[in-house]
Amino acid sequence: MPKVLISDKLSDAAVQIFRDNGVEVDFQPELGKDPGKLAQVIGEYDGLAIRSATKATADLLDKAANLKVIGRAGIGVDNVDIAAASARGIVVMNTPFGNSITTAEHAIAMMFAVARQIPAADASTQAGKWEKSKFMGSEITGKTLGLIGAGNIGSVVASRALGLKMKVIAFDPFLSQDRAREMGVEKVEDLGQMLGRADFITLHLPRTEKTANILSAEMIARIKPGARLINCARGGLVDEAAVAEALKSGRLAGAAFDVFAQEPAKENPLFGLPNVVCTPHLGASTSEAQENVALQVAEQMSDYLVRGAIANALNAPSVTAEEAPILKPWIALCGNLGSFAGQMTEHAIREIEIEYVGQVGQLNLKPLTSALTAAMLIPLVGEGGVNMVSAPIVARERGIRISETRKDAQGAFGSYVRLIVTTETQTRSVAGTIYSDGKPRFIQIKGINLEAEPSEFMLYTANTDTPGYIGALGTLLGELGINIATFALGRSARGDEAIALLGVDAVVPPAALERIQGLAQVRQAKALRF
Numbered sequence: 001m002p003k004v005l006i007s008d009k010l011s012d013a014a015v016q017i018f019r020d021n022g023v024e025v026d027f028q029p030e031l032g033k034d035p036g037k038l039a040q041v042i043g044e045y046d047g048l049a050i051r052s053a054t055k056a057t058a059d060l061l062d063k064a065a066n067l068k069v070i071g072r073a074g075i076g077v078d079n080v081d082i083a084a085a086s087a088r089g090i091v092v093m094n095t096p097f098g099n100s101i102t103t104a105e106h107a108i109a110m111m112f113a114v115a116r117q118i119p120a121a122d123a124s125t126q127a128g129k130w131e132k133s134k135f136m137g138s139e140i141t142g143k144t145l146g147l148i149g150a151g152n153i154g155s156v157v158a159s160r161a162l163g164l165k166m167k168v169i170a171f172d173p174f175l176s177q178d179r180a181r182e183m184g185v186e187k188v189e190d191l192g193q194m195l196g197r198a199d200f201i202t203l204h205l206p207r208t209e210k211t212a213n214i215l216s217a218e219m220i221a222r223i224k225p226g227a228r229l230i231n232c233a234r235g236g237l238v239d240e241a242a243v244a245e246a247l248k249s250g251r252l253a254g255a256a257f258d259v260f261a262q263e264p265a266k267e268n269p270l271f272g273l274p275n276v277v278c279t280p281h282l283g284a285s286t287s288e289a290q291e292n293v294a295l296q297v298a299e300q301m302s303d304y305l306v307r308g309a310i311a312n313a314l315n316a317p318s319v320t321a322e323e324a325p326i327l328k329p330w331i332a333l334c335g336n337l338g339s340f341a342g343q344m345t346e347h348a349i350r351e352i353e354i355e356y357v358g359q360v361g362q363l364n365l366k367p368l369t370s371a372l373t374a375a376m377l378i379p380l381v382g383e384g385g386v387n388m389v390s391a392p393i394v395a396r397e398r399g400i401r402i403s404e405t406r407k408d409a410q411g412a413f414g415s416y417v418r419l420i421v422t423t424e425t426q427t428r429s430v431a432g433t434i435y436s437d438g439k440p441r442f443i444q445i446k447g448i449n450l451e452a453e454p455s456e457f458m459l460y461t462a463n464t465d466t467p468g469y470i471g472a473l474g475t476l477l478g479e480l481g482i483n484i485a486t487f488a489l490g491r492s493a494r495g496d497e498a499i500a501l502l503g504v505d506a507v508v509p510p511a512a513l514e515r516i517q518g519l520a521q522v523r524q525a526k527a528l529r530f
Helices: 012-020 035-044 058-062 082-087 100-116 118-126 152-163 177-183 191-197 240-249 287-307 323-344 365-381 391-397 469-479 510-517
Strands: 003-006 024-027 047-050 069-072 091-093 144-148 167-171 200-203 227-231 252-257 276-278 349-358 401-407 415-423 427-434 440-445 448-452 457-464 484-491 497-504 522-529
Touching (some): 003 035, 012 287, 035 058, 047 287, 091 287, 100 152, 100 252, 100 276, 100 287, 144 152, 144 191, 152 167, 152 177, 167 191, 240 252, 323 365, 323 415, 323 427, 323 440, 323 522, 349 365, 365 415, 448 497, 457 469, 469 484, 469 497, 469 510
Parallel strands (some): 003 024, 003 047, 047 069, 069 091, 144 167, 144 200, 227 252, 252 276
Antiparallel strands (some): 349 415, 427 440, 440 448, 457 497
């Protein structure tokens, strides 16, 4: 039974979801605030469910020997070292849709608040003043809203703004023209151009190396005079000091911030300025949203630990619960193909080409490609150096190009996978399929057909096709005390190159391999382990 630690506050209903799915739960909602104590116990768990208090640092993950998944109840994962998790094969999930509506509604509320100066007017009125002329507002209807980021939350904001009869323009490099038309917004290619047109500007994107300080002092200077700026996304996206100066000079008519570069925000250049509305990171703070993300993360983590399904992962391809049993044998086959190629390769790899032929090409290929790449790289970088999660990253770091091709069924097999590996010196291929018994088979090596079921220990030989080789190899293996379990043969043409792939009962030691290599017909001999 998988075991999950909940180290932050989650609802009782979320705890029950884990239990209903056959997952053992250790609910310690205050543990995330004590990193030392958390580090002492983290090695016992398969899953870690968190909110924002727990910090999943590289040091903590070093002690998480059994951890398979981290689930963040919420969208932000600033408190998780994703690179460290990926290196250890730990899937990191979040819940990007659970609080989208709540955060979008907060952005709309902040827009109204700053447009009509509601907080300041409320404070003045409750202080016994009646300063009606002081709080002249601005209508929303007919104004232009500029979205920076049009993903999950941005699209909800756009729909609400369109309902308010606003014109919506969006800057988002990942937004297609078709999607923009579907949303009813105008896509703007240049950020500076958008800033010069918008009456209200609101941000909805994560903080990354590329988006940090996206609204720099230079960009803020390009904002339309009299516009209002709203940030309910992430701190650090905006140069807050530059915003403060723009407010003081009158270029900006107002600003509303729910997030800040430094949180908790005890001091900030924006505090105390007129027509600035500030809230303490309340975007997701509704009872509905908090419950939704807690239930969602419990479902996602349970699906992964019990059924192998992956949803909303930030460092692994998604696999649905329905896909998992279908993909499982193909993932095993891809692991065998990758492992074979990795063990056979003796020079630096330049390119990996994967052909998915027939029905397998209709499946979700990302986990297949990840499994194949990881298995191929393990002989090169070591067992602890790569896994399904980190494989694409490791391949990219080593300059290995990876390509996928889907092809219609051809040849004797209705569905198979072929791996083509190009090194500094040669190009070689290996192909395999799944038989009706659900087990993988090698069906082609270097263009030579054969049928061999992978086993834990195997011996591969490339030899000249001459009479007596099978007898010579069998006799020598008998002398060496190596028992043959399976024996598959293939050749390119009579008298030309032939290959043999044998399943054996134990690992072939180096001394024995040297004897096999000494046979007159043998061109190459390799001991393999799967």
